[in-house]
Amino acid sequence: MEHQGRGRHRRDGGGRAHRPSSPLSDARAAARALQAGQLVILPTETVYGLAADAADAGAVARLYEAKGRPRFNPLIAHVEDRAAAERFARLDERARVLTQAFWPGPLTIVAPLTDAAAVCDLARAGLDTVAVRAPAHPLAREVLRLFGRAIVAPSANRSGRPSPTTFADATSETGAAAAVALDGGRSAIGLESTVVALLDGPPRLLRPGAVTRAQIEALIGPLAEAEADAARSPGRLSRHYAPNAPLRLDVDRPEADEAFLAFGPAPRGPLVFNLSPRGDLAEAAANLFAHLRAADALGPAAIAVAPIPKDGLGEAINDRLRRAAGYVG
Ligand code: TXA
Ligand code: MG
Numbered sequence: 001m002e003h004q005g006r007g008r009h010r011r012d013g014g015g016r017a018h019r020p021s022s023p024l025s026d027a028r029a030a031a032r033a034l035q036a037g038q039l040v041i042l043p044t045e046t047v048y049g050l051a052a053d054a055a056d057a058g059a060v061a062r063l064y065e066a067k068g069r070p071r072f073n074p075l076i077a078h079v080e081d082r083a084a085a086e087r088f089a090r091l092d093e094r095a096r097v098l099t100q101a102f103w104p105g106p107l108t109i110v111a112p113l114t115d116a117a118a119v120c121d122l123a124r125a126g127l128d129t130v131a132v133r134a135p136a137h138p139l140a141r142e143v144l145r146l147f148g149r150a151i152v153a154p155s156a157n158r159s160g161r162p163s164p165t166t167f168a169d170a171t172s173e174t175g176a177a178a179a180v181a182l183d184g185g186r187s188a189i190g191l192e193s194t195v196v197a198l199l200d201g202p203p204r205l206l207r208p209g210a211v212t213r214a215q216i217e218a219l220i221g222p223l224a225e226a227e228a229d230a231a232r233s234p235g236r237l238s239r240h241y242a243p244n245a246p247l248r249l250d251v252d253r254p255e256a257d258e259a260f261l262a263f264g265p266a267p268r269g270p271l272v273f274n275l276s277p278r279g280d281l282a283e284a285a286a287n288l289f290a291h292l293r294a295a296d297a298l299g300p301a302a303i304a305v306a307p308i309p310k311d312g313l314g315e316a317i318n319d320r321l322r323r324a325a326g327y328v329g
Helices: 023-035 057-067 093-102 138-147 167-177 213-220 227-232 281-297 314-324
Strands: 040-042 049-053 076-078 107-112 129-133 194-197 204-207 258-262 272-274 302-305
Touching: 023 040, 023 049, 023 138, 040 138, 040 167, 049 057, 049 138, 049 167, 057 167, 093 107, 093 213, 167 281, 258 281, 272 281, 281 302, 281 314
Parallel strands: 076 129, 107 194, 258 272, 258 302
Antiparallel strands: 040 049, 107 129, 194 204
């Protein structure tokens, strides 16, 4: 995993930056802030999160407020490992197989809730199910270990905008609301976790992500489509991850006044941002949100995006692009 810019920053309410002596002291400061009901910018391997104590309804209310997030959109409870998840979620055999294969890592499981106090009602948007994930980033793991309980952490963007994949993007989105901001370098994956519902009936893919459909189906069989669950997973609603400029997808030749997100060999130019010159989907995923932001910052008439293959990680990349373009998925 790549970690750039290991600079460490701690921000107090007043916004003055401190630089504590080590990542460990930063993690301690973050765990203390969470215990005090404050919010923390938390790096993960997928995207940066804005974290709060999952059991603290006051802290979770401040988190929704800071993101401008509709309260009917539930949060993911982050845990250190499967044993920690099983303190408040019922993980069936399928969940055990998947967590064994992919945790810690970019897979979120929606399971029946067994302890409503561990993840407060507001964090679950009142549902009797809970989304759980064990992130792989060492700083996130250290904070979880020190804190000892579940941490909710939606992506650190303001609601509806692209997820932050750098410390600078995270702090510029919601940093003002955070007591502590941890710099974990550039997010290695760059797309949010795959979300799979393991409730009654067949498993359902609620959000494609870095763990691909094929990887999951190889272990637990076919994934049903998520549409019936759309209301329960509002991250799947249209116009999400959106820049200010309109998006135009599957474009081979951009107009002169358009920024262009290329994929594979492409002419260079001041308005061209190449997701992966060598046509690699993992590289494109890692660059997607940062390039969208950079293209948007130029204030183009539109952002044109080259066709991206639909297989493997391409399913998640195309999902985010369709939502950023405002298409109903
Ligand atoms: O990679 C990630 O998952 C990042 C990092 C920070 O861990 N977090 C993230 O959180 O993407 P957020 O809040 O942006 O997305 C959570 C998704 C939403 O689509 C939400 O609707 C869905 O998970 N979700 C959460 N709880 C759910 C539940 N009980 N049933 C169905 N969907 C749920
Ligand atoms: Mg999000």
